[in-house]
Amino acid sequence: MRHSSPTPEERTSTVPDSKRFPVEAFEDVLAANVQHATAYGGSDLTGRAARGLAIVTCIDSRIDPLSVVGMRPGDVKILRNAGARVTDDVQRTLLLAAYLLGVQRILIMPHTDCRMVGSSEADIHAKIRGESGTDTRSIEFRTSDDVDASLALDVVRVRANPLLPAGTRVGGAVYDVHSGRLRPIEV
Numbered sequence: 009m010r011h012s013s014p015t016p017e018e019r020t021s022t023v024p025d026s027k028r029f030p031v032e033a034f035e036d037v038l039a040a041n042v043q044h045a046t047a048y049g050g051s052d053l054t055g056r057a058a059r060g061l062a063i064v065t066c067i068d069s070r071i072d073p074l075s076v077v078g079m080r081p082g083d084v085k086i087l088r089n090a091g092a093r094v095t096d097d098v099q100r101t102l103l104l105a106a107y108l109l110g111v112q113r114i115l116i117m118p119h120t121d122c123r124m125v126g127s128s129e130a131d132i133h134a135k136i137r138g139e140s141g142t143d144t145r146s147i148e149f150r151t152s153d154d155v156d157a158s159l160a161l162d163v164v165r166v167r168a169n170p171l172l173p174a175g176t177r178v179g180g181a182v183y184d185v186h187s188g189r190l191r192p193i194e195v
């Protein structure tokens with residue numbers, strides 16, 4: 009009877025293909041992580057946002073939220089989704105962040121040149137269906153015609169959340185992916 013755990017090779021060889029971790033798709037990720045862990049040296053940060061800030065932004069890969077606002081790991085809670093929209097899950101997360109994780113101010117930060125702005129829901133569904141044949145109409149993508157208008161709506165949604173602690177400050181600003189500047193909006 010063996011007591012040692014299986015080696016990675018033994019483990020992958022007995023796991024059905026559908027349940028296997030797809031190593032070949034993540035080789036660069038895992039290799040880079042080895043480098044990261046080697047240089048890491050530990051952290052004495054807690055899970056609280058040291059600078060009291062939460063940012064809601066888009067998944068756009070051009071945006072590095074910490075560098076946009078000059079902060080570092082440990083400073084900020086970052087929530088991301090397509091279009092930086094305020095969804096039920098964003099509201100849920102902001103409440104937890106405000107009550108338990110030190111967040112006192114919330115910046116909603118969509119951006120210029122966003123794929124989610126300027127196309128209608130119908131256009132996006134039609135494009136996906138045209139290219140792949142998949143009908144995605146059961147999903148609401150929350151596209152926007154006008155980034156300022158949808159941002160204003162999302163700021164109002166968060167400010168109107170009756171459960172958010174009194175005194176939580178909520179602002180909206182559009183990030184320009186070309187200039188790197190934030191443009192705050194009045195709501």
Ligand SMILES: [Zn+2]
Nearest residue numbers: 066068122123
């Ligand atoms: Zn975007």
